[in-house]
Amino acid sequence: MNSDQVEFRNVSFRYNDEQPWVLNNVSFSIKSDEWVAIIGHNGSGKSTIAKLINGLIFPDQGEIFVNGIKVTADTVWDVRKQVGMVFQNPDNQFVGTTVKDDVAFGLENRGVERSEMIKRINASLAAVRMSDYIMHEPHRLSGGQKQRVAIAGVLAVQPHLIILDEATAMLDPKGRTEILTTVYDVKQNHQLNLITITHDLNEIIHADRVIVMNNGEIWTETSPRALFMEEEGLREIGLDIPFIAKLANELNKQSLTLTKQPINQKELLDELWTFHLNK
């Protein structure tokens, strides 16, 4: 037993024998209470990682451990009790006829008592600020609201690990901000592991660690701040860094050396107005 929540040991996977490996000899581990972002362009294998953790698919080679349990066909239901997942399409993961019923779905599956269910539904809807919509039907909600309900549904079952698999990819900018702030709040207030899978580098700034995937292999594993310095390399594997990071890199090229790589607008501003003072 160790403190690693998720561990991949030399995992390889492909959808069938003729096709190339989707994941090729991937190893990494995620510690307790850590927020890890997995990024990569389309087809880099990042979503496959999510499905592997949850036992929706099984590796061809290598082993996966979730909270010390090896993921196999026999343990898959124990693993799923500890892992909550939010998928890309807001509509295709909404099971219930109302918000309340949908949040209840995961609890019903786990055989939670009704009185406890009601308590948890209210608490998790409050956590994503959707309490006012408890009786709403899905077609009366926006994409962002549906995803917030999906997050509430996952929170309600109190998993150790939440995976957001491109949960913002189908949303408009407003919905995207909604989800990112919700996720940030949830992470602040709950003791849990978080894996966010995305291809948008704007979404990784709060993560503790970033795993960059390219062609089924781990390209690099680093902090968001360090990652933004590798603009050239990222461009080669089809990823674009946020504007603030780009600007900072350009300033560096003009020999305006900043003390640290800024991660958001405020940090860049602070760097700039204190620039001469630090000299």
Place this chain on the structure above:
Amino acid sequence: MANSLIIGQYVPTDSLVHRLDPRTKIIIIFLFVIFIFFANNALSYGWLALFAVASALATKIKLKFIARGLTPVWFLIIFTFILHLFVTREGPVLFEIIGLPIYSGAIIQGFAISLRFFLLILVTSLMTLTTTPIEITDAIESLLHPLKKIKFPVHELALMMSISLRFIPTLMQETEKISKAQASRGVDFKTGPIKDRIHAVVPLLVPLFVSAFKRAEELAMAMEARGYQGGEGRTKLRELTIAKLDWIAFLSFSCVLIGLFLLRQ
């Protein structure tokens, strides 16, 4: 869109009928549908009609709304009446219409059958007017529960029904989107001979089916990820409870049935 047909439309009011357990309503209506065939004279028909109208009033839904909703059915009722008028040959001939004799028994039979038809539709539409589809689903699941013993997939059936209900609006929105997309590519849904218009539906249905299957697959994955593994060991958030009100309803309906058997010949 489906405004003319009220069967399947829920109208929320705060009436006692709305508050009844859906199972109570299903059982009473089921019995009503059976026992209406026991009515055989004016008094017994009148008695059942009284019950139906009283129930309609008790729902607090405007009678005008209910009547308007039944408009498409009027045609059927009148059709049945006319059919019986010419086909039944009982009792003395009263008069002739364009050479066809009309018997007195025919008029009575026509009235009886049309009234029976009308009452059946009125009562069943009261059911859907006062009960949400999801409540009906729950009630069906609960009522069919004994069939589990003979391995009838009751839980799966109920889940299928509730998922269908949940996806109806989603697929409607999708249909609209696809039809606009196809119309903008020049598909004509609205004019031309019937044959062409039916043909125009094909580019609407194909993408709709493709996306419905894709949705189904993703939904199945999401459900599995959320720990769904069949009905075993599942608890339910929505629960049905038979309250005092339901017993009162059953009791009054028994009185209606006793009255029916006293009044019939």
